[in-house]
Amino acid sequence: MLPSRSRTSVLVFLLPPLLLYGAAVLLPIVQSLFLSFFSWDGITDLRFVGLDNYAEMFAGDDVFWTSFLNSLGYVAVCLFMQLGAALVVASLLLNLTRGRQLVKTLYLLPAVISTVAIAILFQRIYAAGSDGMLNQALAWVGLESLQQAWLSDVDTVLMAVSIPEGWRFSGLYMLIIYAALLAVPKELEEAARLDGANWWQLFTQIRFPHIRPVWATTTIMATTYALRGFDIPYLLTNGGPGQSSELLTTYMYKTAFTNTDYGYASAMSVFIVAECLIAVGLIVLLLRRKADA
Template identity: 80%
Template sequence: MIPGRSRLSVLIFLVPPLLLYGVAVLFPIVQSLFLSFFSWDGISDMEFVGLENYSRMLFGDDVFWHAFLNALGYLAICLVLQLGGALVVAGLLTSLRRGREVVKTLYLLPAVISTVAIAFLFQRIYSLEPEGLLNRVLGWVGLGDLRRAWLSDTDTVLAAVSAPEGWRFTGLYMLIIYAALLAVPKELEEAARLDGASRWQVFTRIRFPYIRPVWITTTIMAATFALRGFDIPYLLTNGGPGQSSELLTTYMYKTAFTSTDYGYASTISVFIVVECLVAVWLIVRLLGRKGDA
């Protein structure tokens, strides 16, 4: 249906980004898949081991499964903070008369700040000695008994390393959802209000169903980014204390560059790719099914 000249134009514009995507994303994935069948320390000759690395990962590595469960917890916290916070703020923005640009700028600011700066910021916030902002606020509101070293406590460290990631990208997803909410036809909302619908009914029956495709895309972005989250948890705790905040990404990194076991690290990276693909399939299947209903 596209004329020949238009097809050529589309091809010219698509080839460069597709080549870049292939070199930067697809080639490393294929290379990791290839290395996962070998034992290699990065220096000596590679030794073919077949599925031994996968067997070790699935049946003989307790740290891997601990990191996997931590990654699921990290994912859940990030999704609640990012998508929940983004939806609430975007909904409030649509009702603001003034100051929208200021609010959008303030919420988007963390997304452009260096991850190293964010890690150092939250180290100070969570600090016990010297007393950080979080412990100081707990003291001010009469909850001083809850003060602790948040990054050293095995009960709180996973939530503590997840919160900065959730805070960082809330503004980005808020802008996406806010733009989708602005596209909802006003006449539909006005007709619903004339019929006596409450704000909650307008949101659940009109607004949210209308933005569902955007919501699915945003959920996929947030989920895959969280499953691949690395920099802030690594900078804050390096997976500690013990393996309390160890994620699959940090475990893969340390396996490759500390233990120099590149074959096994590649196996973990392949699992992360498969995990992201399964997450995308589940999101599309579950949210898409509700949309069809």
């Protein structure tokens, strides 16, 4: 649809970021796929093992499946906070007349804070005994019986490491959804109100259908990022206690750089890439079916 000169200009400007993307993203994926068929400790020669790494991963490694299930729980908590809470806050901001900029700024603030600073903050929040801010808050409201070592209890540690990640990026997705809600035609909303539509009908029949493409994009972003989540869980617990907060990413990292088994770690990285692609496909298919319905 563009003139020849315009197409050339577009290609010229697209070429540098595409080359950078290929070198920083696609090339490591290809290298990981290649290494996944070998056994390598990073020093000696590569030894071809075929599909042995994948066979061990799927059939002989209980830690892998524990990490996989933990990753699914981690994703669920992150999506609830990053998309569910972001949608609620964005909807409330539409009706806020004063202090809107302050609320947006405060809600976005965690996204620009250092990951290490967030990990240190939540270590202080989750600290065991009366030193922890969360335990102190429970004591103030008379719920001392609920006090515990949140990062040392196998029943609470996964939730405890998931919440900081969900809180960290909820403001970013809130701003994206809020911008999409602002673009909904006001004439349609006013017509719906005149027809007697309540707030739920207004949201489900007018607003959400218009922001569905943006919602699909934010869902894909939040899901794939959560599936690749690493830094905060690793800094808070390093996968412990036991493997109760071990994620696929933390397990892959320790397999590569602690156990120096780069071939097996590469097989796990390939699985993570495939997992993200499958998740994106399922999200697109689900949202498309709902849109067609």
